[in-house]
Amino acid sequence: MDILNIQGITKQYPKFRLDNVRFRVPGGSVVGFIGENGAGKTTTLKAALNLIRPDSGKVEYFGKDVRTLSEREKAGIGMVLDDVCLPDSVKVREISPILSGLIPTWDGERFSELTAAFSLPPDSAVGALSKGMKMKAGLAAALSHRANLLLLDEATSGLDPVARDEVLDLLYAFVKDENHAVLMSSHIVEDLEKICDYVVFIHEGRIVFEKSADQLREEFALFKGSDEQLRALPPGAVIRIRRTPFSLSALVNRKAAGTRFPLERASLDDIMLFYIKGESR
Amino acid sequence: MKGLLLKELIASKAILRWYAFLFTAFFIVGIVLQNEGFFFGVGVFMAVSYPSISIAADEKEKWLKFALASGCPPLKIAASKYVIPLTLALLIALASALALCLIPDPSLPWMGLPVLFTLTLILVSLMIPVYLRFGVEHGRVVGMVIIVIAVAGSAAAFGAFVNIGLITSTVAGAVLCGLSPLLGLAAAALSIAVSTKILRKKEF
Known part of the structure; x- marks a missing residue:
């Protein structure tokens, strides 16, 4: 069963074209999304989150067009974007009350467990955290959605090797459930090699290949x-x-x-x- | 909506505290000088300038992108941007009513209050969609024009009430003034609909 199915997304920008991008994210798998800067990885992830309107093609989440997902269905997608997007002035301990009022499937206990596991200081404002700690806060939030799909855009960048390893373990545990999947882009190819079941390579807006790790x-x-x-x-x-x-x-x-x-x-x-x-x- | 409002309140704590201090100071000076006009303009300015501060912070932190990607409906996100400015407008109108009670011979007639409240609502309703559509940086020019209109408009309205006493002199005029907040609320509702449409079409 495919959790995410990207079907021929095309989007023309003045200096860049995302050209007929299509690939699948099967249940129980981690899909690595690789490509150089500006290849179209973030744009594709944005299309999957319905943050851009493609000129053609569509993205399906559990067989349903992402443009028509309900609030609760959309909450099934957890994401960490390259910029963490949590408000700078908010303290770590304030994230859970805010997101519990925003995301219908929010799991506050899970968030507390993860912030403790990531050693995130509860009284620090998000803006005062280092890049790596901010990323951990974003990951903790994404993993507290009770999500079925995680979309991670350079989510392990800025993390030290120990923290990266912890994150990979969490992702590995997450995809043990066949109804869960992860699509992650990263420049740290070493991480992708450790964890990915499939790799999708995009170059200049076009998919070069979509292959399993074994292939x-x-x-x-x-x-x-x-x-x-x-x-x-x-x-x-x-x-x-x-x-x-x-x-x-x-x-x-x-x-x-x-x-x-x-x-x-x-x-x-x-x-x-x-x-x-x-x-x- | 609860989460959006909580974020808005926490993120705006510092600026709201500063607003409260500034308004209280102007209010006291206005009462001492027996000149309610002293703080009316400041109050309107605060309510009207708040959205630019709030939306600029959202842009910097990419909060709107996060909220939309999390599945929050554009209508809720848009509506959440109006709650604090409209509450500020209401609080300023109430404070102004208190001032009219404290000043023995106020130059502003009571019926001027709902009109000032309406003016604030309309200005807020004009500015929020502009900032959401063009961003605070690009929308600032339009915002400046709106703020100038806000200050000039409140001064003109104030002058009109003081010097002419035209509207309040008739029963129909008084009823019209009293009902004017409905116009402001209608403008806010229309503005929320426009902002929702902007967010629905916006690409991040």
Whole structure:
């Protein structure tokens, strides 16, 4: 069952076009949304939150168009946007009374547990918190919705490795329920590699691929060698090539490349870099 | 709505405290000098300028985006922006009524109060949609014009009551003045509808 289904979203801006973006977020999964700055990740998440009006296409949450969701249904989507959006003048302990009056499914006890777990000082104003602590406050709020879907836009940026690990554990626990799912964009690809079941890669407003973590591991590999060795690879094996004055490397299809040359594991960073900076054969 | 109002109150605590201090100071000076006009303008200015402060804070904190993304209906969000300014307008009208009781020979007739209240409501109703549509930064020019109209309008209305005594001299005029807040409330209702439409169409 798909919790979120993005169906051909197109949105034209003066200098940018989100072009026929489509992918799914299945229940019980974490979907990593990757791409360089300005690729269209935040715009896509905004479309999923009905914060922008696409020129065409639609977004469905549990099969229902997000534009027609009721207040209670919409509360089933928890989000942390790149800017946390909690009022600066409000103290951490005041967040729960405010959001309980705003979000019909609010769970105050859960919020208290999470703020304690994140060591958020209850008497500090949100504006006085560090970026990482603000992010934790935003995450605590998103996880206290009794939400089915979490949309996280760079939610782990600004967090130290220990806090990031705690957040990933929380997300992992969250998606154990088949009615829950997470769609997260992040530049910390290491986090995505740890937790994602699927990865969607967007480049210049277009989806390059939507693959499961297993598919990525099986399909992509790194080749490092000489021009001569590269030429010896089967024609369909080479996806992208990167040349520097001192080295030559290529992103290859593991199966098509065969076992003639040693191949290395391609990380998400590598895959992104090759697609964005690399050249075709 | 409860959450939106609570946020509004907590976020505006400092400015509301400052407003209370300023208005009290002007009120006392007005009573001592036996010049109620001294604080009428300040009161109207406060109610009319409050939305720009509140909406500017919302813009900085991206609160409206958060509230809409959380599923809060645009109507509730829009309506929440009117509660404090309208309450301020009412409190200022009540304080002005108290002043008229305390000043032995006030220059403003009693019937001027509902008209001032109506004027404040209309100005607030004009400004909030402008700020929501264009943002406080861009809407500031329009806001300045509205504030100038507010001050000039209240002064003109005040002068009209004092010098001409035209409206209050007739029963029909007095009834018209007494019922004028209905016009203000209608303007507020229309303005809430416009603000809701703006929020519904707004992209973040």
